[in-house]
Amino acid sequence: MHDEANIGDATGAVIVKAKPERKVFRPIKTISRVPDELMNDVELNAALKILPSNYNFEVHKTIWRIRQNKCKRVALQMPEGLLMFSITLCDIIEKFTDADTVIMGDVTYGACCVDDFTAKALGADLLVHYGHSCLIPIDRTSGITVLYIFVDIKIDPLHFIETVKANFPNTTKLGFVSTIQFVTTLQTSANELRKDGYSINIPQSRPLSPGEILGCTAPTIVDVDCLLYLGDGRFHLEAAMIANPEMKYYRYDPYAKELTQEM
CATH class of the missing domain: 3.40.50.11840 (Diphthamide synthesis DPH1/DPH2 domain 1)
Structure with missing residues (x-):
């Protein structure tokens, strides 16, 4: 009996199967961090x-x-x-x-x-x-x-958080969406609200960032009572409204610092 590397032919000669040389290619090192x-x-x-x-x-x-x-x-x-x-x-x-x-x-x-x-x-x-x-x-x-x-645009997250608390009890299941400029604030605010017992769902449509929506792309959101959009204008929100037609919608304008219900 021969091992897996050796194979016998009809004459009884042993043919040694060559093992391919394994080559390891190391990734090219590049400096991505700004000096x-x-x-x-x-x-x-x-x-x-x-x-x-x-x-x-x-x-x-x-x-x-x-x-x-x-x-x-x-x-x-x-x-x-x-x-x-x-x-x-x-x-x-x-x-x-x-x-x-x-x-x-x-x-x-x-x-x-x-x-x-x-x-x-x-x-x-x-x-x-x-x-x-x-x-x-x-x-x-x-x-x-x-x-x-x-x-990324920095806004006052405290006002947004307090506005949510003043208008929605922590038993409300909220869905949060925004544009790419405010997704950092969206995540920070959601984490703070979760500490107070809020259930926050931040959906994702890959390859977009979590919570990010476009005028042509928005995810279907399940198990929420209402959807809150952080951003100015209605263009992006309307994509989410089309994707989720049976939901209540609210918009928080970070510049005017106003919360409105959208129909």
């Missing part, structure tokens, strides 16, 4: 004071990515509500990198509207897409690197 030297750059941090402090444009990460990739032209794409900050962002990027910038002025309709074709036609080697999550995978773009900046 402290850049994070603590006095001149850069002074320039960032022009931008609103509660808007996280992740400028340090953007500059680090541009330097790493040695980009020569960077295209900036953002929704209309953020275009007012585009000139400032361009000035900062051009001052602290060797790249020039292009502001893409066409209307951005949402997370599905990554204009990689135009950016490439403009000669850009990096497209920075602001205000939306990574709905389009970065390996599905037309030969151009895409950097997603969510633009």
Whole structure:
């Protein structure tokens, strides 16, 4: 009897089965963390004071990515509500990198509207897409690197939490949804409310973040009494209303600090 590595033929000769050489490929090490030297750059941090402090444009990460990739032209794409900050962002990027910038002025309709074709036609080697999550995978773009900046917006979570407490008893089963700008506040607020006995359901439609909804995408939510949307406007909320037609809906406007029932 021969072992598994040895096989006998008709002549009785023993043929030794060759074992393939196992090759181990180690992942290429890349530095993804922004260096402290850049994070603590006095001149850069002074320039960032022009931008609103509660808007996280992740400028340090953007500059680090541009330097790493040695980009020569960077295209900036953002929704209309953020275009007012585009000139400032361009000035900062051009001052602290060797790249020039292009502001893409066409209307951005949402997370599905990554204009990689135009950016490439403009000669850009990096497209920075602001205000939306990574709905389009970065390996599905037309030969151009895409950097997603969510633009997390800090708001007063305490007022939101106290508003929920004042309007809903802790026996109410609540569903929380929002846009990408406020999902961090949504999670923080939900954790605090759970400490007071609230049942909070934060649904997820992959590949979106937990609690995030789009104007075209919202999950079906079960086992909740009502749905509370954190955000301004009704556009995104209406997607959740269509997906959950038999539910009560409320909207908390983080700018006006008002809670309204939506029909």
